[in-house]
Amino acid sequence: MKKACVIGWPIAHSRSPLIHGYWLRTLGIEGSYEKVPVEPQDVENFLRDLKANGYAGCNVTIPHKEAAYAVMDRVDDIARKLGAVNTVYVRGGKLHGTSTDGEGFLASLLSKFPAMSLRDAKVVILGAGGSARSIIPSLQSAGAGQTVIVNRSLDRAEKLRGDMGPGVEARAWNSLADELRGAALLINTTSLGMHGQPDLDIDLGPLPKTAVVSDIVYVPLETAFLRDARQAGYRTVGGLGMLLHQAVRGFELWFGVRPTVTPELEQLIMQDVMKA
Ligand SMILES: NC(=O)c1ccc[n+]([C@@H]2O[C@H](COP(=O)([O-])OP(=O)(O)OC[C@H]3O[C@@H](n4cnc5c(N)ncnc54)[C@H](OP(=O)(O)O)[C@@H]3O)[C@@H](O)[C@H]2O)c1
Structure with a gap:
């Protein structure tokens, strides 16, 4: 079973588990996506242990995007231009970082x-x-x-x-x-x-x-x-569409299927935002 997560501090507000959970469910993929609160001083260790802890990758949110960039083995041109990553994936034991916003x-x-x-x-x-x-x-x-x-x-x-x-x-x-x-x-x-x-x-x-x-x-x-x-x-x-569409590539990188932003997903997240 493949697993991924989102790290941040704080992380309780993140809607990423709802988005990826929807895709895992509707695409019938056996996998998981969870929120992990990671304090600033623990970012490097958490990412270095990502693969050992069984993760295919993770999202990175505030305030860790720059710190995560510094830990990557490989980054693409976009991440280099930003000096930050929001999406991390493991390939051949190496940490790759990109930014999908x-x-x-x-x-x-x-x-x-x-x-x-x-x-x-x-x-x-x-x-x-x-x-x-x-x-x-x-x-x-x-x-x-x-x-x-x-x-x-x-x-x-x-x-x-x-x-x-x-x-x-x-x-x-x-x-x-x-x-x-x-x-x-x-x-x-x-x-x-x-x-x-x-x-x-x-x-x-x-x-x-x-x-x-x-x-x-x-x-x-x-x-x-x-x-x-x-x-x-x-x-x-x-702004909701940006939140949903930025998640597409991470899901594809971790779970191997390119998901679609459907009206049903949009409704699900809209309802959650309206509850806030
Ligand atoms: N839809 C999405 O997926 C998505 C993704 C990321 C962020 N966002 C949203 O985008 C917003 C900005 O995020 P960020 O990460 O870019 O924040 P940020 O790095 O903190 O930048 C905030 C910007 O807002 C300006 N600002 C703040 N208060 C202002 C004021 N009173 N008058 C004029 N300008 C003011 C700042 O100007 P100064 O430089 O002068 O301080 C700065 O340019 C947030 O509301 C966030 O929720 C949405």
Whole structure:
């Protein structure tokens, strides 16, 4: 029986066991996926013992993504660019690490808007934290022409721009209105709008009505920012799809079958989020 897990500290809030448990059940795979609370000082030992403890791999969540990166025997280009991993798998006794948040974001966007092309498009990304860092390489790989990071702390946006390479720019929050002009996609990756945080309150007026507005926050399922954008006539995509789609590759790497994000799975996780 193959087994996998998610490690973090704390870990009680993780919905990954629900997602992978759904796939194990519906695909009829004999396997398990559990939450394991791992304290920061124990991350290295836990990962080094992963195979000995019978795991095919694991997900890594806050605050261990960077620490886990440092323990990997092999990482792919995406993980190297991020300096972080969220998915670990064992191959030939070696620990391999990757990050699937960016592909999860893109897959979620394209599952909702299959005809959308980012080729040569202008994308505005609000925030310069870990999730902005994960998403930008996927925008670049989708051919985005210009990605503008707008962040409260300009120095953080500039540091991220420097790490991401050509086609990426950094701007201060007060230039947002100018940057929205001509954008095809606006993404909120700040924590604003998350349960317990103030709402993200910006004027979408300069954003073309043809643009897609995305918020990666998924608690609540629809933030006030996203609701306002939808009511103003924009096409919108919330954060739940990213959470579900980022899980696909890990499952495939550990259990050998590529799972599908079904409406039934979406409903299951929506119900769990609404309980929170
Ligand atoms: N859907 C998914 O699968 C998924 C995956 C990962 C994360 N998320 C969500 O994404 C959000 C961000 O996660 P993260 O890991 O990127 O967080 P992070 O690394 O802590 O970054 C937070 C970002 O929010 C900005 N911010 C915080 N408070 C602000 C305020 N009052 N005004 C303006 N900007 C503010 C920060 O700006 P400064 O740089 O100026 O501090 C920073 O850019 C969280 O809500 C998380 O739940 C969703």
